[in-house]
Amino acid sequence: MELDFFTPVKEDLLVTDSGKLGSSLKIHLENKAFPDLEGVKIAFFGVLEDRLNEERNGEPFDFNGIRRELYNLYPGNWHLQMADLGDIQRGETVEDTFFAVQSAVNSCLKKGIIPVLLGGSEDIVYAQYRAYDGVEQMVNLVNIDSRFDLGDADKPISNRSYVGSIVVTKPYNLFNYSNLGYQTYFNSQDEIELMDRLFFDAYRLGEVTGDITVVEPVMRDANLVGLDLGAVSGGALGNYRMRSPNGFDGREICALARYAGISDKVSSFGVYEYSSEFNFPASNMLVAQILWYFVEGVNFRKNENTISAKKEFIRYQVPIEEEVLVFYKSPVSGRWWIEIPFISPSNNKLKRHTLLPCTQGDYLDACNQIIPERWYKTKRKNEI
Structure with missing residues (x-):
């Protein structure tokens, strides 16, 4: 693990209650040695990168609010060791950040650790995906998002076009791309038709909320999952400044995270599009609960992929x-x-x-x- 990539977690976020989740985590703290990852199954880390966000407001953000809520939750009947590695800061260039993310995710995969990323703009999924360049099999990507994010692959990558870059950039590791929760009015007919021509899977928001179990086999076949907070309704996030009132509610998005966790194949998971605009108690609590339900799912895996x-x-x-x-x-x-x-x-x-x-x-x-x-x-x- 490249330790230089990570800045430590602030000590004032620690919890003293021994029964809470934060007390059982191996945490990369200031003035402390980097935690020993032997036996760790899940590793959280943040990525403070948003320069390719097409709607970037330029305000600084951090994940301290999410960590505070997550650390203060009570764990379930879990038996997995977890760690918080800290944050990957913005590199001198976006490419530098991507290199750090790719290296960190790849290192986790080699150690049998499931990395759980907190972003920043969703183009970070591109670096998450590139970490699989050395694997022996092709991979499946699932995106929980109101948009397909295919974009124009001939243009520079952004948080609205990273999937197009994944499709056309060597090495070609992508076997299937699935979108869960797209909203038609956010996607052009050209993109909808392209999804069909590429034989990719797409499930409209209403289809998923009408019967959320339709996503279970899709998640069961996924290797990496990205979750765009823009897929969640503004009301569920307690953020009424969001442009769209429609999206998954709190219960639904947590159920999707649990499906991702319980999949025997999912080896990395990311929650993206967090910014200063989401720094509300309800938003931070919902993201913390999304992470909680993903961990809950991992703990109930059946190990049937053998x-x-x-x-x-x-x-x-x-x-x-x-x-x-x-x-x-x-x-x-x-x-x-x-x-x-x-x-x-x-x-x-x-x-x-x-x-x-x-x-x-x-x-x-x-x-x-x-x-x-x-x-x-x-x-x-x-x-x-």
């Missing part, structure tokens, strides 16, 4: 049109997967995508001769 676990799955075959769809069900969790034909033997990075998380509803639809849309999109991407 060869030995998959050997116990129950197998179902469903003839449909000219295909035979193969479904698997876990006898432990009751969760479902569908097999994707592996068509590109030359691309070893695609091997992990031969089992796609799905729902029991997808199995029942297939029994009624309806091909699951996510199966079709994933199969098409395997063919390209």
Whole structure:
């Protein structure tokens, strides 16, 4: 771990109550040695970068309010060791900040630690994603956001165009991109059509809030997750200066964070678009609870993403049109997967995508001769 990247947490944020979350964290403090990360499963750190925010107000911000609320929450029945590494300050250039973030996330991944980032502008997801450049498989990105953030890849990267940069910039590690909670009036028809042409997944806000369980298989297949606070309603954040009154409420956004945590594949998580405008007690408390629910999810992982676990799955075959769809069900969790034909033997990075998380509803639809849309999109991407 590059210790020079992190500035320590202020000591006046510490809590003295031994029963609260802050008392059990390994915290990088002023005038103290950097914490020993042996045995740590989750590591929090902030990234004080917002220069590529297209609506940047230029005011300084910090995460002290969030830390104060988080440290004072009571933990659940948890058994994982966690750490707070402090903050990555703005580098001389944005590229310097990105390098520090990429290095920090990559170091955590190598140690088996799940990094939980607090941002700054959401373009930091680009650096979070680039930390996966050395992994053996392609990765899936899930973005909880009211916008797709595809932008124009020919223009400089920003918090509204970082996904486009991910798609077109080598090395190509991205297998799938999923957006949860987009609001149509914030996205051009060109972007909506591009999402469809690229066989990416997009779920409108109303679709998710109508049945939040639709996101579970999407999260179960994610490797990295970014959460834009702009996806949350201004009322839920206690911030009525926000431009949009629509978005997820507090309960819904915490449920999404828990789904991300409980996914066996998610290996990094970030909450972005925090600024001085969010420095309200309600905003800080909601972000702290988002982090709490992510940790709660991690503690209840089933570890079903292993060869030995998959050997116990129950197998179902469903003839449909000219295909035979193969479904698997876990006898432990009751969760479902569908097999994707592996068509590109030359691309070893695609091997992990031969089992796609799905729902029991997808199995029942297939029994009624309806091909699951996510199966079709994933199969098409395997063919390209």
